């Protein structure tokens with residue numbers, strides 16, 4: 001098992017229940033990474049020939065491309081979510097786990113909502129990373145895709161830690177994979193802020209979140225025929241004190257592991273530099 005559980009796949013039993021309850025046929029996943037959740041979606045989709053899975057990723061991984069060869073019901077789009085969403089027919093369920101920042105998530109929600117309204121088709125949107133660290137702080141996989149006016153100052157090298165709104169050297173960080181905004185909090189910063197702003201302007205959705213594995217959010221249209229059933233299946237998880245305590249503890253322990261790994265690296269570096277290369281004898 002991975003040292004750090006981080007995939008949306010950890011919520012698969014809940015996601016699968018929502019897929020079944022809503023009898024979903026069209027599902028779009030934004031952000032696949034190494035296709036962990038995509039594979040589960042494909043295994044579920046083969047049970048119903050009418051199901052179609054679309055996976056959108058700016059840089060599709062080899063595992064995702066290989067999966068698309070095996071599963072004819074899966075289509076991979078190597079584009080950004082904001083390019084793709086206006087072109088797609090309205091879907092039954094959207095899984096949002098792409099670029100973890102205010103601009104991207106707010107725009108994704110807005111584009112999905114516009115499609116849903118235009119087609120009179122209520123939707124379910126499942127969002128990952130609605131908890132720490134992305135709730136109130138932007139992370140950027142592809143900062144160049146974010147308009148400057150929305151982009152927070154960021155760093156690819158510095159990291160973040162709990163109860164510190166700035167950056168630290170060390171801490172949780174993406175190294176070259178993603179950058180962290182320099183500051184946590186404030187307007188137009190973070191995924192939960194994007195969700196709150198979107199819902200403030202479109203009060204036709206209900207939103208619940210599960211405080212585990214970086215947070216899962218479930219947004220469902222008031223008009224959705226299975227709204228009550230979906231809400232019922234997540235009520236015992238949402239706002240659960242035990243889950244949020246475990247998540248906090250998990251994060252603290254993981255940050256400690258990162259700090260220890262960094263200390264070991266530093267130690268190795270200083271040992272290597274103190275051993276001078278032996279001079280070849282003449």
Ligand SMILES: C[S@@+](CC[C@H](N)C(=O)[O-])C[C@H]1O[C@@H](n2cnc3c(N)ncnc32)[C@H](O)[C@@H]1O
Nearest residue numbers: 007008031032033037057058080081097098099
């Ligand atoms: C956190 S990973 C996804 C993890 C995956 N959903 C899972 O459950 O295991 C984020 C992925 O989103 C992709 N991505 C980032 N920004 C994107 C965007 N604007 N549109 C589509 N994909 C994006 C990245 O290339 C990366 O593969």
